[in-house]
Amino acid sequence: MIVLRRFAILLAATVTVGLLPILAGRDPALAVLRARLTDREPDQAALAAVRTELGLDAGPFGLLQRWIEGLVRADFGRSWVSGAPVGPELLRALQVSMSLAGFAALVAMLVALPLAVRGLSRTAAMLAALPEFLIAMVLLVVFAVKLGLLPTSGWDGVMHAVLPSIALGVPAGAVLGTVGHDAVRAASTEPWIATWQAAGYPRRLVMTAVLRRAASVVSGQLALIVAGLIGGAVAVEVVFALPGIGRMAVSGALAQDMPVVQGCVLVILLIGTVAGVLGTWGQRLLLGPAFAAGSMMASPTSTRPRSRLLPALALMIVGVAVAGLLRDPMAVDLTARLRPPSLEHPFGTDALGRDLLARVGHGALSTAVLALLVTAAALAIGLAWGLIFRGTAVVDVANALPPTIAALIVATVIGPGVLGAAVAVAAVLWAPLAAHARSLALEQRASPHLEASRAVGATGTWLLMRHVLPAVVPAVTRGAVVRLPGVALAVASLGFLGLGAQPPSPEWGMLLAEGMPYVERAPWVVLFPVAALATLGATAAGVAARIR
Incomplete structure (x- = not known):
C-alpha cells in the first residue's frame, strides 16, 4: 500500500x-x-x-x-535553446551535486555531533543563520584567493569540494544538531530509564539505548537534509562555478528553457523520495517492532534558567529597526559610496551611497516579519500533517524541493514576486517539520505509560492532549523557530535570483548579495546584515529554549 x-x-x-x-x-x-x-x-x-x-x-x-x-x-527531451538532449548534461550535473551533497553531509554530521551532545542552542542558531553563499564567499576570499591553499572554482577532484562542502554543511549541521539535542534530551528522561537503572543494567547499555532512541529521530532528518542539499546548493554552485543540478535548473529557468527545468525538478523529486524511504528504513531498523505502533519518547520537563541575554538581543533588533525606520533607505548619494561607519552613517554606506542603517532597519520589517509568517504557516501545516497522517510519501516529495526549485515552479505558474517566494519557502519548510512531528508522535504513542493508560480506560483524546501533544509540539516548535533565520534568508535570496523580491528592496539577504562584490574593500556592507541575521538567530534560540 x-x-x-x-x-x-x-x-x-x-x-x-x-x-x-x-x-x-x-x-x-x-x-x-x-x-x-x-x-x-x-x-x-x-x-x-x-x-x-x-x-x-x-x-x-x-x-x-x-x-x-x-x-x-532517458534524454529528457531536447533543450529549447540549444536543441541538444537534456539527459547527458543532467547526468553530469547530478554527479557533481550528489558528490557535493555527500561531502556536505559529512561536514554536517561533524558539526552536529558536538552541538547535539552539549546543547549549544544559541551557537546552533547563529550557525544556521549564516547564509551558505556568504560562508562560501568568505572561504573563497580567505583560503582560495588570499592564501591560495584551495581551488577557486570548477570541479576536478576532492580538493575542489572542500570549500563548497563546508559552506553547505555548517548551516545544515546546526539544524541537525538542534534536532539531535532535543532527541537526546527527550530520550534521557523516559520512564523506562529509571526502571533499567533499578534493575541494575550497566550505564553503557542504558546510554546505548538512549542514543538509539535519539538516532531514530535524527535518521529521518538526516536523509531529508541530504536530499535538500542536492538541489539547494544553487548559490554555492554559483560562487564556486560548479556545474551542479541546482545551478543548471536556475540557468534554465532564467533562459526560459522549460525542458531543462522539467528534467532538473523531476530528478530532484526522485532523489528526495528515495532519501525519505531510506530515512524511514533507518527509523524502522533503530526502533524495531515499536516502529509500527509508535515508540517511547516523553517530553523533557526540565527548564533552563532565565537569561538576560534574550531581552537584550530582542531590544537590539527593535532598536536597529526603529533607528533605521527614521532614515531613508532609498536615498542615493554617489559622492558617499562605500563610506565606513561614522556618526553620520553608523553602519556605513553601500555601493550607491545609501545608508546601511536605514536599509537594515527597513529590512527588519520586510525580512523578519515575512519570515515569521511563513514559519508559522509551515509549523501549523507540519504539525497537522505529522500528527494526523502516518504516510511519508508526500513529505518526501515536498522536502525534495529546495526553496529555489520550488520557487521556479511557483514563478512559472504565478510569476515572480514576494508572494511567490513566500509560498515557495512555506511549501518546502513544512515537510521536515512534519517528519519531525511524525517521528515524535510514533515514539510517544507506543510508550509503556500510554499502554498502561489505555489499559485503565484512558480515551484517545485524553492521551492526545496529556501525552502526545506535550511531547511533540514543543520540540517541533523549537525546530521551526531555529529555522526562522534560514527562512528569512531563503525568502530574500530568491529575490536575488530574480524569483522573489526585486531591487531595491532592503531585505537582509539581498543586502548581502549586493555587498558581496565589495566585501574585501568594504567589509561593513556585509558585516551588519550578517550581524542582524546572527542576532535574529540567537534570539530565536533563546525563544526556542523557553518553549517547554
Whole structure:
C-alpha cells in the first residue's frame, strides 16, 4: 500500500512537471524565439514554426506524451535553446551535486555531533543563520584567493569540494544538531530509564539505548537534509562555478528553457523520495517492532534558567529597526559610496551611497516579519500533517524541493514576486517539520505509560492532549523557530535570483548579495546584515529554549 501511494504521488508530480509549459499561462514559443533571435522581434510565422517544432500546438495531452517519450528515451527531451538532449548534461550535473551533497553531509554530521551532545542552542542558531553563499564567499576570499591553499572554482577532484562542502554543511549541521539535542534530551528522561537503572543494567547499555532512541529521530532528518542539499546548493554552485543540478535548473529557468527545468525538478523529486524511504528504513531498523505502533519518547520537563541575554538581543533588533525606520533607505548619494561607519552613517554606506542603517532597519520589517509568517504557516501545516497522517510519501516529495526549485515552479505558474517566494519557502519548510512531528508522535504513542493508560480506560483524546501533544509540539516548535533565520534568508535570496523580491528592496539577504562584490574593500556592507541575521538567530534560540 505504501509503495502504491508513493508511486501515485510520483506519477502525479511527473504529470504536473510535464504540463509546466501549459500551467505557465504564457506562450513558450515567444520565450524560445527571443532566446534564439535576440537581434529582432519574432513574427507570427516564426512563432507558428516553433510551436510545431516543440509540439506546443498538440495540446496538453500531446505535450505530456512528448515529455513522457523523452523520459522513456532517458534524454529528457531536447533543450529549447540549444536543441541538444537534456539527459547527458543532467547526468553530469547530478554527479557533481550528489558528490557535493555527500561531502556536505559529512561536514554536517561533524558539526552536529558536538552541538547535539552539549546543547549549544544559541551557537546552533547563529550557525544556521549564516547564509551558505556568504560562508562560501568568505572561504573563497580567505583560503582560495588570499592564501591560495584551495581551488577557486570548477570541479576536478576532492580538493575542489572542500570549500563548497563546508559552506553547505555548517548551516545544515546546526539544524541537525538542534534536532539531535532535543532527541537526546527527550530520550534521557523516559520512564523506562529509571526502571533499567533499578534493575541494575550497566550505564553503557542504558546510554546505548538512549542514543538509539535519539538516532531514530535524527535518521529521518538526516536523509531529508541530504536530499535538500542536492538541489539547494544553487548559490554555492554559483560562487564556486560548479556545474551542479541546482545551478543548471536556475540557468534554465532564467533562459526560459522549460525542458531543462522539467528534467532538473523531476530528478530532484526522485532523489528526495528515495532519501525519505531510506530515512524511514533507518527509523524502522533503530526502533524495531515499536516502529509500527509508535515508540517511547516523553517530553523533557526540565527548564533552563532565565537569561538576560534574550531581552537584550530582542531590544537590539527593535532598536536597529526603529533607528533605521527614521532614515531613508532609498536615498542615493554617489559622492558617499562605500563610506565606513561614522556618526553620520553608523553602519556605513553601500555601493550607491545609501545608508546601511536605514536599509537594515527597513529590512527588519520586510525580512523578519515575512519570515515569521511563513514559519508559522509551515509549523501549523507540519504539525497537522505529522500528527494526523502516518504516510511519508508526500513529505518526501515536498522536502525534495529546495526553496529555489520550488520557487521556479511557483514563478512559472504565478510569476515572480514576494508572494511567490513566500509560498515557495512555506511549501518546502513544512515537510521536515512534519517528519519531525511524525517521528515524535510514533515514539510517544507506543510508550509503556500510554499502554498502561489505555489499559485503565484512558480515551484517545485524553492521551492526545496529556501525552502526545506535550511531547511533540514543543520540540517541533523549537525546530521551526531555529529555522526562522534560514527562512528569512531563503525568502530574500530568491529575490536575488530574480524569483522573489526585486531591487531595491532592503531585505537582509539581498543586502548581502549586493555587498558581496565589495566585501574585501568594504567589509561593513556585509558585516551588519550578517550581524542582524546572527542576532535574529540567537534570539530565536533563546525563544526556542523557553518553549517547554
